Amino acid sequence: MTTILSLGRPGRRDLLRLGAAGLAAAGALPGRAAQAQDFAGKTIEFIIPLAVGGGSDTWARFHQPFLSRHLPGQPTVVVRNITGGGGINGTNQFAARARPDGLMILGTTGSIQFPYLLGDPRVRYDYKAWAPVLAGPTGGVFYVRPELGVRGVADFAKFKAAQGLKYGSQGPTSLDIVPALAFEILGLDVQIVFGMQGRGAGRLAFERGETPVDYQTTSAFNAQVMPLVREGKAVPLWSWGALNAQGELVRDPNFPDLPHFAEFATAALGAPPSGPAWEAWRTLFVAGFAAQKFVVLPKETPAAILDAYRGAFARTLSDPEYLEKRVSVIGEYNEVTGEACDRAYAAATTMSDETRGWVRDWLLRRFNHRL
Known part of the structure; x- marks a missing residue:
């Protein structure tokens, strides 16, 4: 028999509705502003701050051709892996180098979100400084x-x-x-x-x-x-x-x-x-899982560029080839863009002070790891 346990808390239920029904709506396609954006002849770096062969790398390389296909101008999209620090090094580099021109995007994962949530001093990035354009759960x-x-x-x-x-x-x-x-x-x-x-x-x-x-x-x-x-x-x-x-x-x-x-x-x-x-x-x-993976750009990126990405991902999510192949790579999970993406982003970057304090104490006691 399957056991169902509630993970919700009063006041957080809307943020935790990230199951199949909560992630079913991909959000509205952007309007004319996105159509004006053109990436023809451009190369886009898709930064994955973890090694080749892991789940994040597999996920990024699956999306790579669809993003190239559906962005205006069909630019070249290149996945670049930057390892070190459990994902922190590459994410710090993205935070320092990414410009608001849409030519560098970051794929995040729980390994990147956790140090941010826990206040790791190695972190030089801020989720509040980014705009999400795709969100997806994993297991x-x-x-x-x-x-x-x-x-x-x-x-x-x-x-x-x-x-x-x-x-x-x-x-x-x-x-x-x-x-x-x-x-x-x-x-x-x-x-x-x-x-x-x-x-x-x-x-x-x-x-x-x-x-x-x-x-x-x-x-x-x-x-x-x-x-x-x-x-x-x-x-x-x-x-x-x-x-x-x-x-x-x-x-x-x-x-x-x-x-x-x-x-x-x-x-x-x-x-x-x-x-x-x-x-x-x-x-x-x-x-780390229910709202784990995001594609983000700098928050100051112009709306036309952000809308172009949201539109590209919205078209990806309904692409027949994506729908045919996604189960073997992503599994039975619904990725989203638009407002549903924003809700998932908020849930994944929120932790209570009480829980943060306990985890920090446990890390010190269990691993002699001080944040």
């Missing part, structure tokens, strides 16, 4: 190597007693904080090894047997891990889940046979998860 699946002998929640005692569990992480304030908090909630003894240059590197460490546990976002899981599952080299245990239109945590529509994390935790612990670690997990789940 993720946690999986283990078959040698552990863990096939599901019935084997949780064996999982908890396992020795030498390691997880390859991009950094303590990256998107990997979601699985780290999951380990905390479940009481699992997992050594978290920092320094991975993207989730693609984490997956390779898993494939080499260096880390017996791993997770990938939906796009990378479908493309890179499902072959391992079919070959018996990886065993999925849970998805992170998805939000429905009421802001409730439900099973990911891409993985309906897998329990979402709260289902797994409830069965493993004998009661629904609660406490500050759970409060932190569900807040970061929204910022």
Whole structure:
């Protein structure tokens, strides 16, 4: 039976309505101002501040040809990966270099949003200084190597007693904080090894047997891990889940046979998860998954250019080729532009002071990481 848990809070329900119904409307197509913009003969840099092969890179390269096709003038769009700092380095470079001319755009992800939300001093970027033109949720699946002998929640005692569990992480304030908090909630003894240059590197460490546990976002899981599952080299245990239109945590529509994390935790612990670690997990789940990926430009970019991008993405979302191929890359998630994008952006960049304070204390206690 699928467990549904409410993640909403009074006053935040509208922001959390980012499930299928909340993300169904792509927003109105822009008007004549967008038609006046022409990128003919131009080259647009699509900055992805993470390594080649991970979920963000896969997502960007899927959108690359559609963006070129639907922007006025059909410019060349080049994906440029800038690694380091779990996404912070490349994002800082975008904040410093991007001009309001529409020739450089940034693809964000939870690994970039989290340091901003938590007040990481390495951050030199401000989400308030950007204008979003595309938003999309994603999901993720946690999986283990078959040698552990863990096939599901019935084997949780064996999982908890396992020795030498390691997880390859991009950094303590990256998107990997979601699985780290999951380990905390479940009481699992997992050594978290920092320094991975993207989730693609984490997956390779898993494939080499260096880390017996791993997770990938939906796009990378479908493309890179499902072959391992079919070959018996990886065993999925849970998805992170998805939000429905009421802001409730439900099973990911891409993985309906897998329990979402709260289902797994409830069965493993004998009661629904609660406490500050759970409060932190569900807040970061929204910022990292339910409203995870955005394409942004500098906020001072002229309206005609912003509208051109919104129009291009609106046309992308109804492009027959996009609709045919998106499930294999993005999954069963609805990306949006326009007002729905703006609502998702607000939700993904909001964290209460209480939760921020607890997470900062936990990072210091758990990883000796001081922000």
